[in-house]
Each structure stands twice: as C-alpha cells, then as structure tokens.
Amino acid sequence: MQHTGFEQRLASVAAAVEARLQAVLADAPRPGETERPGRLTAAMRHAVLAGGKRLRPFLVVETARLFGAGEEIDALGAAAALECVHCYSLVHDDLPSMDDDDLRRGQPTVHKAFDEATAILAGDALLTLAFDLMADDAVHPDPGVRLALVRDLARAAGLGGMVGGQMLDLAAEGRFAGGAPLALDADAVKRLQALKTGALIRFACEAGARLAGAGADDRARMVRYGEILGLAFQLADDLLDVIGDAATVGKATAKDAAAGKGTLVSLMGVDAARGTLQSLVTEAGMLLEPYGPAAEVLTATAAFVATRRR
Known part of the structure; x- marks a missing residue:
C-alpha cells in the first residue's frame, strides 16, 4: 500500500473517532445521567481531543474491516471506547505522583491545564465512560459479543494488563521505599512492556476480529499481530526517547535515562x-500473508509504527 494511502486512511479514521468522542463528551448529559459538571467535561475533552495518531481505535476499525464487519456493527463505537481508556491512562501517567510530565501531544497535560484533582477525576470518568460506550447496544447486536468485549477490555486495561504494567514500571524505577532502579534483563523488560503498552494494542486487534465474527484461529492470529505491534510501538517509543527531540515528539524526551530505567534500547x-x-x-507481514491484499492496511501499520517520529 502506498505510504500516502495509508496516511489518508489513518487520518480518516482518526477524524471519525474524534467526531465520535466530541459527541459523547458534549455538555448535555446522556440518558441516565443527571448532570455533567462543566469543569470535569472540559478536562476530559482536553485529554481526549488534543489530537494524536488514534492508533488503537484505528486497529479496531481496520481489523473489523479485514474480516468483513457488516453495517450492523458499530466498530467506531468500540474504537472510541478503547481510546477513552488509552487517554485516561495518559492523564494518570502524567500526574506528579507518576511520570510528572508537563507536556502531552504538544499541549499542557491535564493536571497543568486544570489541576491535579480534576485530572484524577477526568481519568476516572474517561475509564468508566469507556465501558458505557463498549456496552452500548449499537456496538454489536449480540449481547454475548458485547459482554466479551467488556471483559477483554477490563483485563487488558487492569491488574493483569496496562495498570499492572505501570506498577511494574514504577517498581523498576525504584519508586517504592526509596529503592534503587532495578536492573531488568531483556525478557523482564518485554514482559513489563507487554502489559503496560502491549495489552491495549493486542486487545484492539482481537476486538475488531471479534466484532466481525472471525473464528478462533483468525482471532489468535490477530492477537499475535497485536503482540508484535505492541512491542514494536514501545521499542520505537524508547528510541524516540533517546534520539528524538521534545518539539517533534510532543512530550519530554530523555526521561528514561534520567530515571535510570532500563529499556530494550539501553540494553541492546x-x-x-x-x-x-x-x-x-x-x-x-508474514502473519498477514494469508489475507492477501485485504491486509495491506495492517501491513502498512506495522511499518508505520516502527518508523514513526512522534
């Protein structure tokens, strides 16, 4: 697939996801809600509508397309739900008690633009909104599929997934009881990153296949593709931390070395x-070969992740 064609597809899905997120983060309450505090809604919009690649929702939409999801499937709704989880994690990761970042996507982080308490609540609200969106009847006509998506998202995002990975990351930095940074080997770093970064990317790839009714073998292939993509994404991110600059990347760089944190780049x-x-x-690319030209977008996605500059 031509590079410009891929970028156009990525931008198109990102714009559609952005529009959906804009709609669900309107000031007016949704059915069943009583009221939406304006400051909280504004902070959530600041966290979610500041641009970004929208890679995770893109993967949901494109894997659903690969396996022929019909018009009765709202892959975009599932994609928006996943993006809410991702954005909540960024809000909380940026907090002073976590990574203490002032810049995200070239803009002040939520706790800088608002305040720390509002940032915590905005993250909490985005996480719960995600499950509201994923459970919506419009996502899939089969409640069993929606239930599986909710369960899988909870596991990818929680204790045995992204949140667990963040805990391991903090421990590796020696953040508890005044400890020194841990000397992790390559396998330990990969396990950490498979949780912190890889879990949501892996979920995105399987979720699109599940929405489209793909069989177990195809879903397993998409899980492996997601694992590869997650590792590539984190490896590229670690490279940017070493060789990138903050103006291009849109966030602070050289933070891993300053924290004494081991990464695959520092090890190899x-x-x-x-x-x-x-x-x-x-x-x-080899994993996607059985799907022929229909998988060109996902093949191009892997190359994009590996060569990105921000």
Missing part, C-alpha cells in the same frame, strides 16, 4: 533496536 543499543524493529515488521 540503538542499531540493534532498529534491527529488531525491522524483524518485527517482517514477522507482522
């Missing part, structure tokens, strides 16, 4: 990390 070096990224792109 920049050149080897780039080689590993290329190997991951090749493996992703």
Whole structure:
C-alpha cells in the first residue's frame, strides 16, 4: 500500500473517532445521567481531543474491516471506547505522583491545564465512560459479543494488563521505599512492556476480529499481530526517547535515562533496536500473508509504527 494511502486512511479514521468522542463528551448529559459538571467535561475533552495518531481505535476499525464487519456493527463505537481508556491512562501517567510530565501531544497535560484533582477525576470518568460506550447496544447486536468485549477490555486495561504494567514500571524505577532502579534483563523488560503498552494494542486487534465474527484461529492470529505491534510501538517509543527531540515528539524526551530505567534500547543499543524493529515488521507481514491484499492496511501499520517520529 502506498505510504500516502495509508496516511489518508489513518487520518480518516482518526477524524471519525474524534467526531465520535466530541459527541459523547458534549455538555448535555446522556440518558441516565443527571448532570455533567462543566469543569470535569472540559478536562476530559482536553485529554481526549488534543489530537494524536488514534492508533488503537484505528486497529479496531481496520481489523473489523479485514474480516468483513457488516453495517450492523458499530466498530467506531468500540474504537472510541478503547481510546477513552488509552487517554485516561495518559492523564494518570502524567500526574506528579507518576511520570510528572508537563507536556502531552504538544499541549499542557491535564493536571497543568486544570489541576491535579480534576485530572484524577477526568481519568476516572474517561475509564468508566469507556465501558458505557463498549456496552452500548449499537456496538454489536449480540449481547454475548458485547459482554466479551467488556471483559477483554477490563483485563487488558487492569491488574493483569496496562495498570499492572505501570506498577511494574514504577517498581523498576525504584519508586517504592526509596529503592534503587532495578536492573531488568531483556525478557523482564518485554514482559513489563507487554502489559503496560502491549495489552491495549493486542486487545484492539482481537476486538475488531471479534466484532466481525472471525473464528478462533483468525482471532489468535490477530492477537499475535497485536503482540508484535505492541512491542514494536514501545521499542520505537524508547528510541524516540533517546534520539528524538521534545518539539517533534510532543512530550519530554530523555526521561528514561534520567530515571535510570532500563529499556530494550539501553540494553541492546540503538542499531540493534532498529534491527529488531525491522524483524518485527517482517514477522507482522508474514502473519498477514494469508489475507492477501485485504491486509495491506495492517501491513502498512506495522511499518508505520516502527518508523514513526512522534
């Protein structure tokens, strides 16, 4: 697939997701809600509508398309739900008690633009809104499918997924009881990243296949594709932390080294990390070969993740 064609598809889905998020974060309460405090709604919009690649929702939409999701399926609704979880995690990761970041996507982080308490509540509200959206009847006519999506999202986002990964990341930095940073080997770093970054990406790929009614073998293939993509995404992110600049990346760089945190890049070096990224792109392409030209977008996605500059 031509690079410009992929970028147009990515931008198109991002715009559709943005419009959906704008709609669900309107000031007017949804059915069953009593009132929406204006400051909280504004903080949520600041967190969610500040741009971004929308990679995770893109993967939901594109995997659903690959397996022929019909018009009765609202993949965009499921995608928006996942993006709410991702954005909540960024709001909380940026807090002073976590990564203490002032900049996100080139804009002040939520706790800087508003205040710390509002940022915490905005993250809480985005997380709960995500499950509201995923459980909506419009997402899929089969309540069993919606229930499976809600369950899988909870597991990808929670104790044994993204939140658990953040806990391991803090421990690796020596953040508890005044401890020193832990010397993690490559396998330990991969396990940490499979939770913190990989779990939601893996969920995105399987969720689209589940929405479209793909069989167990196809879903397993998409899970593996998501695992590869998650590792590639984090490896590229770690490279940007080393060789990128804040103006281009849209957030602070060189933070891993300052925190004494081990990454795959620090363990293997920049050149080897780039080689590993290329190997991951090749493996992703091999996984998608059985689907032929229909999988061109997902093949291009792997290359995009590995070569991104922000």
